[in-house]
Structures are given as C-alpha cells and as structure tokens.
Amino acid sequence: DQQVKQNSPSLSVQEGRISILNCDYTNSMFDYFLWYKKYPAEGPTFLISISSIKDKNEDGRFTVFLNKSAKHLSLHIVPSQPGDSAVYFCAASALNGQNFVFGPGTRLSVLP
C-alpha cells in the first residue's frame, strides 16, 4: 500500500517553462514533506520542504504548495532549466517519529 504516490512516472517540459510535479499521500499523520532531486548513481539531494502549518514555501526557482485537505502537494520549478533534468522524489514524515516514506519518483526531462 503506497502511502506516498507520484502518479506521473515521467514529465517533459520545454526549457524556460514551468515544471509542475505532483505528489499525493494517504496517511493523515504526515505533517512534514520534502522534495529530493536525484541524478543517476548519486544520492538524493534535498531541494525544499514544507510543514503542515504552511501552504506554500519558496526557495529561488522552487516552490512547494501543500493542500492538506486534498492530501496533495506539488513542486513548481520556474523557469525550468536543462540541468533540472533528474528524478524527483516526494517524501513525507510525521511528528510521531515515523520515518520518511518516499514516493516512487517522477523523471523530469527539460528539453532545450
């Protein structure tokens, strides 16, 4: 039973446009969410996080939106650059100390 879902295995976007990566979760105990970026044969790199007391967090080109009632979050990358091409993992955790649960990932390709 997947607690964190990323229903799009892949996404292609033109350079300069907006990339929107989506993530849904089922466990209502989750209250801290993170996005990681991963290149092949490398460890995941932390990008941005958001706690459940917020609905938006922004860091440069990256913005994460959280809709608690819908149990949905999204990562917006504006403008998209070819170097953003990677696999993006959504992860969730809970204040009760439950460990991170990773989604299956979305492969983003930014086309020049």
Add this chain to the structure above:
Amino acid sequence: DTEVTQTPKHLVMGMTNKKSLKCEQHMGHRAMYWYKQKAKKPPELMFVYSYEKLSINESVPSRFSPECPNSSLLNLHLHALQPEDSALYLCASSQDRSFGTDTQYFGPGTRLTVL
C-alpha cells in the same frame, strides 16, 4: 556544510566475501540511516541509528550488519551476500529524529555488485 561522505564509491564482491561500507558526516547530526536503492525505485530504509544506538531495523537479513562506532561514523558490514543484494546503498544523516521537521541529507552512495 551538508556533506555526507561514503566510501567506497563502487564495490564488487563475491558471495563468500566480507566487506564494509563506510559513511561519515561532520554536521553534528545525531541520527544516521542506511538505505538501499534498486534501479528505478525509491530508496528503501534499512537501519536507523539515533544517538549511536540502533533504533530501527526494517527486517533486514542478518548478512547486513550495521555499526555506529561514534556519532560521526556509520558502517555497514556485508557477509555472504546474494546477487539480488546488488544495489546503490545510501547513507543519510539528520539532526535529531525527535524533531518532526527533520531533514535527511544523503551521501553519494556506494554502488554494490555481488557476483
């Protein structure tokens, strides 16, 4: 500095070999993790150390043996592995698991191949 280092970068071993993976962080983090990642899959948690004590073992076979000699180091001892254990092994650390908003920082991983 959010660096977690792992050695070796690549490792090839036979099923009868004994080898160790090493992980190090100098961020003062008190929680360290081992993950296993197969191709096109998300990382899967194996072990969690909190304040140098093993707090979680996700039903990992005994051929994997973790060790935390001190707060900066984490080892994973390997013995009698199977070819299906071939994967990318990732180490991560975080400040303190007692805080819910606890970001994990990952090392580059060790690519393990078991022949």
